[in-house]
């Protein structure tokens with residue numbers, strides 16, 4: 001029932017885009033290069049690209065390709081994968097973090113970093129919450145993404161918000177695995193939403209998150225996860241593996257990219273495992289370490305960098 | 311104490327058993343337990359307690375405690391349950407503190423007298439924050455917090471009976487626990503409005519409640535009575551907060 005209601009408006013939205021499939025295909029030139037036969041040799045490090053195993057360097061190129069392909073229609077993709085409710089998850093994610101909160105008034109403001117921030121979706125919500133709920137217009141955010149075309153999409157969208165050209169936003173093209181331009185111990189809140197599963201070396205990204213956070217700072221991640229009810233899982237898998245790549249083909253003329261998105265979600269470590277990776281990086285986790293959303297289709301993981309340890 | 315606890319471990323229901331193990335481990339020779347809170351959480355929570363008298367059971371107290379412990383505002387993300395963590399921590403530390411009341415425990419008195427004294431000691435554990443306790447009650451009455459709150463209340467009654475030397479294993483155990491919980495919850499609520507010096511009014515209220523039920527030997531109170539009371543007390547608190555129920 002839920003799938004059907006989520007599906008209907010999307011299919012309608014998809015139709016006009018059919019004509020533009022041609023345009024999207026032009027975009028794919030980047031990934032065409034990436035998808036050329038792998039030249040990986042035995043001593044190269046490999047990683048997952050969906051269910052394929054590819055050399056690490058190649059994955060980076062391929063991921064960039066996928067998101068160039070789907071930059072314009074990626075909201076549609078999120079709608080498909082989340083049965084239309086990723087916006088609610090994002091709202092809940094931000095509310096649960098309560099950014100900008102402070103024991104002193106006026107709030108000195110949080111220094112935030114939104115990684116894989118693509119279109120600014122999370123960042124605008126974080127700033128809204130700081131300003132409207134916690135009366136903290138001093139809070140600032142750096143929106144970072146590996147893909148410059150995702151960031152320009154975000155800049156474009158920011159013009160339609162109250163943060164158009166705001167000094168509170170700073171844009172940064174960077175790989176989450178190497179944030180060298182960001183000082184150690186300088187960030188109150190590090191967020192990553194629907195991004196980390198695309199990282200080639202997740203452990204390295206977690207170590208970087210740990211490094212840039214202040215002692216006591218928070219790592220917060222929103223990501224597709226493992227559906228906990230086996231029956232629902234079976235239904236959801238049929239939907240995601242069966243229907244989504246097909247829809248991707250219809251919407252964007254790009255089956256391969258959508259196939260990757262679906263597979264990368266399936267490959268991403270399940271709740272407990274990811275929680276343990278977060279602990280491994282040095283964080284302490286609240287409670288059991290995560291919160292399931294909509295039966296585990298997505299989950300929020302958090303970690304706090306302990307104070308008083310180097 | 312060792313002998314009764316062995317008997318109890320064998321005979322008491324499972325749920326009580328876990329509790330008892332925790333108790334024998336923690337209450338006597340060992341430092342405070344990990345309990346439901348990690349070391350980091352305990353550090354922040356214990357630093358927050360001194361802020362409760364002036365800032366209440368609120369996020370502000372939690373934030374101030376975090377800062378005192380070398381953390382930052384954002385670190386309150388460690389507590390998904392929010393300010394209820396402060397309530398829970400208070401209940402837990404007060405309960406575990408009962409085992410330290412040596413003057414009461416080592417006195418040469420009967421079980422009944424010890425139960426009364428420990429109950430009074432526990433009530434006095436709320437002295438510093440009693441003007442904020444209605445906030446705590448409102449948090450405890452929130453549906454997601456009710457199970458933890460009730461569990462703590464029951465565990466506290468167990469603790470008091472156990473420390474007083476009660477080793478009964480028959481069904482009266484349940485009614486004793488329920489009756490003590492009823493008395494405690496009622497008196498605690500009474501105390502939030504008591505302005506008399508040294509809480510003599512609360513003291514008398516408590517004595518009357520104990521007279522209502524003759525504990526030792528007799529089967530008294532009932533679970534349903536207690537549940538009914540808790541529900542109506544909760545409603546009254548909510549009403550006092552301006553909630554229309």
Ligand SMILES: C[S@@+](CC[C@H](N)C(=O)[O-])C[C@H]1O[C@@H](n2cnc3c(N)ncnc32)[C@H](O)[C@@H]1O
Pocket residue numbers: 063064067074115116117118119120121122144145146147150174175176177192193194195198199200
């Ligand atoms: C599905 S989008 C999520 C966008 C946004 N956070 C949201 O929730 O709407 C995933 C983003 O991750 C970015 N990304 C992939 N690999 C990355 C990496 N190694 N470092 C930084 N960003 C990366 C992609 O460019 C893309 O913009």
